Amino acid sequence: MKRHKVEIFFVLTLLLLLGLTKWARIGLSSLQILFSLAVISLIIHEIYWKRRKLPNGPIPWLTLGNMATLATANFDDLMSKWRRKYGGIFTVWIGPFPLVMVNDVGTMKKYFVQNGELFSNRWRNFVTDSFMNGANGLIQIDGEKWREQRRFSLHVLRNFGVGQHRMERKILSEVRHLTSYLQKNGEIDLCTPLAVCVGNIINDMLFGITFPQGSIEMKRLHSLLDAQSKLVVNPLMGLYIAAPFATKIPFLNKPWLELIKHRDHLWDFLGKQVQSHIEMFNNGHSTIDDFTFAYLEEMDRRKEIGETGYFNEWQLQMLLLDLFFAGMETTVTTLKWAFLLMITHPVVMKNVQKELDCLNVSEVGLRERSLTPYTQAVICEIQRIANILPINLLRTVCDDVEIDGYTFPKGTMVIPQISIMLNDETVFEEPKEFRPERFLDDEGKLKRIDQFMPFSLGRRQCLGESLARAELFLIFSNVIKEFDILPVPGEIYSRKRALGLTVSPQKYRVHLVPRKLDTNMNPV
Template sequence: MSEMNASSTNCESSPSSYLRVFRFLPVTKLSLVDNKCIHRFNSCTRQKLKEVLAWGVFLDGLSRCFASNGEHSEGFESDQGKISYYAGLMENVDRSEKLTLNGAHFLGVFCGAVLLLRIARYLPLLLNVYSLLLCLAFYLSYELIYKRRRFPPGPMPWLVAGNMPDFLFCSSIDDLFQSWKKRYGGVFTVWIGPIPLVMVSDLLSIKKYFVQHAELFSNRWRNHVTDTFMGGVNGVVQIDGPKWREQRRFALHVLRDFGVGRALMEGKIMDEVNAFAAYLRLNQRRVAMNSPVAVCVGNVINNMLFGMRFPQGSAEMHHLHSLLDQQSRLVINPIMGLYIAAPWTTDVPLLNGMWNELMAIRSELYDFLQKQIDDHRSILACGEAIEDDFTFTYMREMEKRRQTGADMGYFDDWQMKMLLLDLFFAGMETTVTTLKWGFLLATIHPDVQRKVQEELDNQCMGSSVTLADRPRLPYTQAVINEIQRFANILPINLLRTVAEDVSIDGFHFRQGTLVIPQISILMNDEHFFPDPKQFRPERFLDQSGKLRRIDEFLPFSVGKRQCLGESLARAELFLIFSNLLKQFEFRAPPGEQLSTRRLLGLTVSPPKYECLVETRKRDENHNIV
């Protein structure tokens, strides 16, 4: 205290000491030169409050001083002149008014000062919160508005998840699609996570996109799951460009040579129909239909690809069909989206369970195919007589190109293996699934089954139904069409991508955008198929009972990606279904109600079911008795 008092005394001892304390700096500020002489506030607990109050009074008085219209006095440029000038201004101020400030005015100054101090204290935090909110606003604007602006309209996506929650929590994916079509039109966008998927679901747009502009909308979507499963860009289903054109052209040529859609292939199908019928006679009464249907159809494709077949009841064929079913379920699971978006998650132990299952299925299918290829190579090496099949034909094509020095193109051993895998899966899964639905629906609707049998009995006098009988069987064909429409086995068509930037109907599609012809929506549209959830074959017949064409009925898709084996599938569906209904009665077990619940996968399957199967008794002229 003594030192402080001494210091104060020294400062007060001469008037000129104040001139040393304050130096007037008009450009910047008044700065303290010797702050030891200035003790504005004590250090008591109320220091902050006093300081705010004092600053409020000081600032108010200072503002009044500078509001004066006084002129600078002479000698203003010197420090003494400046002090004298401001002292004079202060003398002119009404001191009573200054010392008794208006209450509201003083309270405003005081509260403003307190608020400024408070804000200054939390300014860094407020800036961080503001920045966060600004970033969030930009992100939401981008996700919900900006990135959707050039796509067709569609349901509002969830952040990150897109419209996946809509798929996961809906009771019926078919009803969900129909509601979107009614609300947004025939062309709309859904978001699979962060990926936009444009669904084209009206006939005119489907033809415009995938027929008139087929070159732009025929590429396939490449991703980590399909590339890994197929060992790269191989096969024929998931490839595009020159490789796809070459391999598809070769496959179509071979299928035509094998008589697909003609008498040669019809005979091979009938061999399997007869084996199926023999199995049903041997195992009459209660029969689980899934396995014998799979063996029947599987043997048709096995014979064509590998020149071999399995006996009915084969455990190996049943296991192969089970693998294809599991694969169909796995690849449509939402977690596959995670594997596509973040491939590294396939190595994370808690996340890669389904990935490991998929790879185990791939390994078993690879082993089956490799065994068939090795057996064919052994036969060729021994020079044994061979019966043509797809594998031998492909091997000979490669050998011919090597010997002649011709360009090998995209022919190699791995491509052959993956092409066989594609043909095996496509030839098995879709036709087997449709026939499972066919026998289930015939069992649930005995009146429809009876009408088919009456038509077959009246029009086909022989023991078997042939492709030549098809024009005389309009009701049977209508039933098969309605089975395909009702089953609607492709919930989401195989994905296509845009080959290059293009604008159609006011929408701009960038290269790589996912666009698909969503035929499942079209075949459930009540405008073209009234009461679409009702199984009614008569919708495919005109008033005279003849089969009528409905343009919206597109079970094999359209455009350049139309089903490669359409003619084979049509022949199988007709011959297997009609011949078995001609020979057998299919009834539901007593007290059981068969379900038409839809099990989603790459294809939509019915639940497993059993039928009571009885042979229809005939006389020596093949008439029902």
């Protein structure tokens, strides 16, 4: 790879010398020669000089980088093509910004686990700072503030039973509300009922509130998150990052105004939750029964000892925003893919039902997870096919880094591009095919595949992984056990992807038919 760069530089230098010789012969003016030199210098800088110490990758266009190719090609296919051509690590240019994509397991572990301290900062920009009012929350912060807030969040979530029987009871309670609601509806878009089910689990944990199935307020909140997810990947966001003044230009700033409107609605909802908790806390509420009360108690404790750290009301509100989004959007999106894939693969659904029926239980719990390897394999394959984060959340290096012969200046975006691995044909044969069996060994047991890491890895691995795994298993298996999920006549079921921060399927409706089971929970 380094040899190719040297060859490119040699060719460009030779062309420059030949050009100077020719210009001198034909008598171009000094101004014309200077202009030509400037153009050639720019070309040399763009296609060689700025790239020389970074991993190889597609040659960028002047100023635009590789944006034109990214905007016009199928993203998954393009990433797989570049991986085959450039290997397990390559650089893509987002305008003037290099984005180093690591899609090799060994390199990922070396960079993001062994050297996680160096490769785990976040990329701050005008858009994220505007949405979070600076470096706040959990996702877009780093350094000591991130360590403090993540450590506290993990501690509180564990206290509230994440990964334990207490959380299982809460999930199953919401699953019962969901299946009861679905019993009354034949043809339905599952998106909103799923959002209420998953949303209530995280809402109860964060704020101590839940919404009934059919709730208009919960539908509004999910719509805000969904709209936000789509807006942040609008190509104009790149313009706003590079030239913030564009947010003031009429017509050009329409996506920006929409994003800020949705942000303000979310801020308003979260602000009301925080303020109501503060009032109760100040009036003597002493039961720490949700995340917000736990945070307020920690703020109060720190004030008493004079060590507030990064704990304050605004940081709490933005932390709640991150946890609310992460705890709802990703799981709901994965479940939307799950039931779409069951419609288009009815044999797989029947096989899942057959395995679940053998349990002879009225309700599938986490204790049954080890007894259902096929169901688990189906969920893994759903996550792989759904591939809901086409570009992993951006990480940056915290300081100038030299590793593997590359030099990464401070602030360079270097991310574990897990989505590429999920489509790697050398690991997943015919990756576009839905084949749950690829996650089973010869004895029918669930097997581990190193390239399958849907919750990321390293210091930025998903905070709520155990909760999300429990939700996916309990919601998916109990709905499949209760219903046959059939296509609606005339409805189109496509795996075409609706791009956003998370990638959803196109909207679809299903026809739900309650399954008839006897007293031993076997199909009649």
